[in-house]
Amino acid sequence: TVYLDHHATTPLDERVLAAMRPWLTTECGNASSAHRLGSSAAAAVESARIAVAALLGAHDPDEIVFTSGATESNQLAIVGVALKARQLRGARHVLTTAVEHKSVFSAMEYLVEHHGFTSSIVPVDRAGRVDPATIAAAVTTETAVLSTMVANNEIGTIQPVRHIADSVRDSGVALHADATQAMGGIAVSVDDLGVDLLSLSGHKIYGPTGVGALYARRGVPMAALLPGGGQQRGLRGGTFNVAGIVGMGEACRILTATREEESIRTAGLRDRLQSALIEMLPDAEVNGDQENRLPNNLSLSVPGLVAASLMASLPDVIFATTSACSSGGESHVLQAIGQRAEPGTLRLSVGRHTTVDDVDYAARELVSAIRAATGSVMRDVH
Numbered sequence: 001t002v003y004l005d006h007h008a009t010t011p012l013d014e015r016v017l018a019a020m021r022p023w024l025t026t027e028c029g030n031a032s033s034a035h036r037l038g039s040s041a042a043a044a045v046e047s048a049r050i051a052v053a054a055l056l057g058a059h060d061p062d063e064i065v066f067t068s069g070a071t072e073s074n075q076l077a078i079v080g081v082a083l084k085a086r087q088l089r090g091a092r093h094v095l096t097t098a099v100e101h102k103s104v105f106s107a108m109e110y111l112v113e114h115h116g117f118t119s120s121i122v123p124v125d126r127a128g129r130v131d132p133a134t135i136a137a138a139v140t141t142e143t144a145v146l147s148t149m150v151a152n153n154e155i156g157t158i159q160p161v162r163h164i165a166d167s168v169r170d171s172g173v174a175l176h177a178d179a180t181q182a183m184g185g186i187a188v189s190v191d192d193l194g195v196d197l198l199s200l201s202g203h204k205i206y207g208p209t210g211v212g213a214l215y216a217r218r219g220v221p222m223a224a225l226l227p228g229g230g231q232q233r234g235l236r237g238g239t240f241n242v243a244g245i246v247g248m249g250e251a252c253r254i255l256t257a258t259r260e261e262e263s264i265r266t267a268g269l270r271d272r273l274q275s276a277l278i279e280m281l282p283d284a285e286v287n288g289d290q291e292n293r294l295p296n297n298l299s300l301s302v303p304g305l306v307a308a309s310l311m312a313s314l315p316d317v318i319f320a321t322t323s324a325c326s327s328g329g330e331s332h333v334l335q336a337i338g339q340r341a342e343p344g345t346l347r348l349s350v351g352r353h354t355t356v357d358d359v360d361y362a363a364r365e366l367v368s369a370i371r372a373a374t375g376s377v378m379r380d381v382h
């Protein structure tokens with residue numbers, strides 16, 4: 001089986017599993033307990049916090065809040081900051097782009113439905129990029145949070161986050177970036193991007209599922225959504241998921257050491273797969289921004305194809321049609337870029353363990369299955 005769905009989730013790295021194992025078995029203390037096992041768990045959590053901060057170039061590890069994943073990080077960033085901004089300065093508006101992950105849209109919808117906010121969604125161009133000037137023009141004095149992804153989970157397009165940050169700098173709006181997909185592929189530094197808040201997730205970077213982090217710059221006023229027992233500066237309570245957090249920290253350490261080299265390798269594999277498919281399927285169109293794109297992403301639309309049926313006929317090649325959460329439904333991302341061959345779209349994403357043989361095998365299998373499928377569509381039509 002060739003796994004080409006790293007945007008949906010990545011396999012746990014063996015080194016991460018090894019780092020987590022003691023915290024799932026012998027090292028059983030609660031990180032908030034006063035005894036010896038409690039303090040060693042607390043030290044492990046703080047060491048992981050330092051590793052996440054280092055990967056992001058955050059100056060203070062206390063700016064990292066561990067969560068249950070990027071869904072929660074996005075919710076905490078958007079809702080937590082918006083509710084505080086309403087309390088402090090009467091803010092009532094939130095703003096985002098048309099290609100965000102559903103968890104960003106639903107955080108905003110929650111503010112609209114339950115807290116009387118209004119929200120605006122800024123369109124993107126054919127490549128899926130948002131124009132910094134357009135988004136800056138949509139910011140008002142009432143805007144609490146502007147949320148933009150760093151890179152898209154379907155078409156891999158990388159947003160001009162730094163330019164967006166520069167264009168809204170004087171407005172007082174808090175800038176949140178969802179870097180969930182970007183982390184594994186490109187350098188992500190909170191200072192270079194100029195963001196106040198940034199979300200990431202363990203299971204997209206060869207760490208465990210069910211753990212994530214939010215970078216929250218010091219001084220950005222924010223309400224807690226789960227204050228619980230007051231852990232993590234009161235921003236996110238609950239007994240620490242020590243093993244998960246240790247795994248997240250180890251995944252970040254490995255990324256810091258290997259990301260640059262790995263991105264070159266995965267881009268090579270992606271390009272090889274792309275060339276093989278495009279050469280054999282001349283009607284196919286590559287989606288996303290060809291210059292500003294994640295190194296492991298290939299989104300391909302084939303007119304006349306129904307990608308969901310292709311999936312069933314090729315059980316040995318694991319790929320996606322759109323994103324995992326909109327499976328079976330329509331893709332708001334492909335609609336936002338005006339891709340009309342939406343049902344014929346394949347999302348292929350290579351990763352850390354993908355080999356040249358894997359992509360060559362996948363290309364051969366995909367080409368023959370797509371030819372057979374589109375051939376039969378043609379016959380039906382005529």
Ligand code: PLP
Binds near residue numbers: 070101212
């Ligand atoms: N944001 C983006 C861009 C994603 O791709 C995903 C995962 O699919 C998420 C957020 C949600 O992450 P999690 O599964 O950790 O909640």
